[in-house]
Every structure is written in C-alpha cells, then in structure tokens.
Amino acid sequence: MEHIELSIVIPCYNEGKNVYLLYQRIKEAMRKIGKSYEIIYVDDGSHDDTLKYLKKVKNIAPNKTVIVKLRKNFGQTAALDAGFKQAKGKVFITMDGDLQNDPADIPKLLKKMATGYDVVSGWRHARRDPFGKKIFSKMANSLRKSLTKEKIHDSGCSLKAYKRECFEDLNLYGEMHRYIPAILMWKGYRIGEVKVKHYARKYGKTKYNSIRLFKGFMDLLVVKFWMQFSGRPMHLFGGLGAIVSFLGFIIGLYLVYLKIFYKAGIMNRPLLLLVILLLIIGVQFLMFGIFGDILIKTYYDQKPGSSYSIEKIM
Ligand code: UDP
Numbered sequence: 001m002e003h004i005e006l007s008i009v010i011p012c013y014n015e016g017k018n019v020y021l022l023y024q025r026i027k028e029a030m031r032k033i034g035k036s037y038e039i040i041y042v043d044d045g046s047h048d049d050t051l052k053y054l055k056k057v058k059n060i061a062p063n064k065t066v067i068v069k070l071r072k073n074f075g076q077t078a079a080l081d082a083g084f085k086q087a088k089g090k091v092f093i094t095m096d097g098d099l100q101n102d103p104a105d106i107p108k109l110l111k112k113m114a115t116g117y118d119v120v121s122g123w124r125h126a127r128r129d130p131f132g133k134k135i136f137s138k139m140a141n142s143l144r145k146s147l148t149k150e151k152i153h154d155s156g157c158s159l160k161a162y163k164r165e166c167f168e169d170l171n172l173y174g175e176m177h178r179y180i181p182a183i184l185m186w187k188g189y190r191i192g193e194v195k196v197k198h199y200a201r202k203y204g205k206t207k208y209n210s211i212r213l214f215k216g217f218m219d220l221l222v223v224k225f226w227m228q229f230s231g232r233p234m235h236l237f238g239g240l241g242a243i244v245s246f247l248g249f250i251i252g253l254y255l256v257y258l259k260i261f262y263k264a265g266i267m268n269r270p271l272l273l274l275v276i277l278l279l280i281i282g283v284q285f286l287m288f289g290i291f292g293d294i295l296i297k298t299y300y301d302q303k304p305g306s307s308y309s310i311e312k313i314m
C-alpha cells in the first residue's frame, strides 16, 4: 500500500458550485501541513454539475484525487462509508463539500489527535446556520449526551479526524454518521474535540430539514439499544416481560381473591381485561427476548470477534 498519511473524505450531493473552491482551499491548507494526502470525493448521486467539476479537479491533481460516484443518492452516511472503503491514509479526515468547514482547521485536529486520541471531532462553537437549525441541533445534541456516554458538544459537525483502525470493523448505514463518535467511544476508542470555524452556506442548498430530528432520534434509539443490549437482548425484553407478566399475575390474584372470598363477579371487571392484556404483552416481550438472543447469536457467529475490539496484540 502507498504511504499516504491523510485521506480526506468528502460526500458531495449537488455541490457543483462548491467543489472546485473547496479543492483550492484544501490544497492551500495541505501545502502548509506538508503531509502526503489524497482527497476522496463521493458524488452521492448528484444531478447538477458536481461530477463535471470533480473531473476538472481530478485533471488538475490526478494522483491526489479519487472520485467515487454512487449510482443514485444514498445519503451522507452511505457516501462516507463508500469513501472510507477507498481510503488509503493512516488518518481519515471528513468534511462537508459545501465550504461550511475550513480545511485550515485540519492541523488543529491532528495536533489534538497526537495528544492521545483516536477520534477528534470539530465543534462549531460559532455556528453559522439558520436559527431553527441550531435549536434542533442543540436538542439533538443534549438528547444524545443524555442517552449515550459520549459527551462531545457537536457530534453533527462533519469536520473530524479518525485513526484508520476506527473503521476496520465498522460498517455505516442509515443515517448513523451523527453517532459515529458515540459508537466508537462504546468500542473503547478515545474521543476528543477542538473548536473549529464554521461558515454560512453560500452556494447550493442544505439537504436536511426538521424531519431529520425525528429520524435522528430513531437512529439514536437504535444506537442506544445496540450499546446497552447488543450482547443480551434478553436482558431488556426478558426483564420487561417479567415485570409486565408479574403485574398481570398480581392483579389476577387480586381478582381471584375477590371471587373466592367475596363471591364477587369478575367477568364484567375492566381489571380482568387488563390482566389478560398484561399477561399477553409479558409473554410477547419474553418471546422478543428469545428471538433477539437467537438473532444476535447468528450475528456474532457470522462476524466472529465483533462483540469486542482489540487495541493491540503484543
Ligand atoms: N450530502 C450527501 N448526501 C446527502 C445529503 C448530504 O452527500 O444525501 C452531503 C452534502 O453534499 C454536504 C454534506 O453531506 O457535503 C452535508 O450536507 P448539508 O450541508 O446539506 O447539511 P447541513 O450542513 O445543512 O447540516
């Protein structure tokens, strides 16, 4: 493998007006850093002239440019994954293709990484986005901080640096890119952050709206579940099943007591319906737990060694 130090991975979806300017900024920043690098642009099914400008960049810097063209728009997470799979560098840098991040911040990320971190995330402390977007993002960030152990300020910031090994056994899908640091922290990687610059989008449009908060929340639930229960889904579902069935059992006992000692009619009691409901739900949960455990067993059988992460073998 060639010895490339940095792979800069940039997902681009309809960023025709931005990619050439971005290339110039990266070139300038990299000239100052003086490390070997490649830039991997992932054209995520753009239908503007993004590809035309990417080819122009490729003509100017053929050895430093890789273009990965996806067949259609698969989303930012898939685009990042496709880029990582082509990357040859020891460190992966990610950033947006819309000029909102500043390549001149790359040395800051690397400096922080050198102090003992596997991942360094940018923090857009003076973020230049519309007010509504910043509010949604604040909410999403505090939700993530409360549900996962990963406490960086701004995990939605695309400008990040990762050691190559972070992605050796990590496939990304859905819209998981916002939770990469959380997932990596759970696997035992050390996560740091530095303040970075942020600019307003000048050309092109944002690809996200407020629906993303909802989708992001769903993704967060999956990440949270995976972190806590991927080893034993039965601990969650079995636990819930036991609690719910126990509740049903106790209420059922109470009804039986009324029937035997007070000769009360229980057939027309709504409580009886509740007992039946709780017992059925409880058994369902238990079954989910058992199915979950069977699924997880097949998953780990297919991917041996994926339930832990080895740092070094000495
Ligand atoms: N992007 C992508 N595929 C998508 C959506 C976005 O490759 O389906 C890219 C987009 O071109 C940009 C980055 O992901 O480089 C971030 O998107 P955007 O700037 O729209 O997000 P925002 O900054 O508004 O959160």
Ligand code: MG
Residues within 6 Å of the ligand: 096, 098, 100, 201, 206
């Ligand atoms: Mg943007």
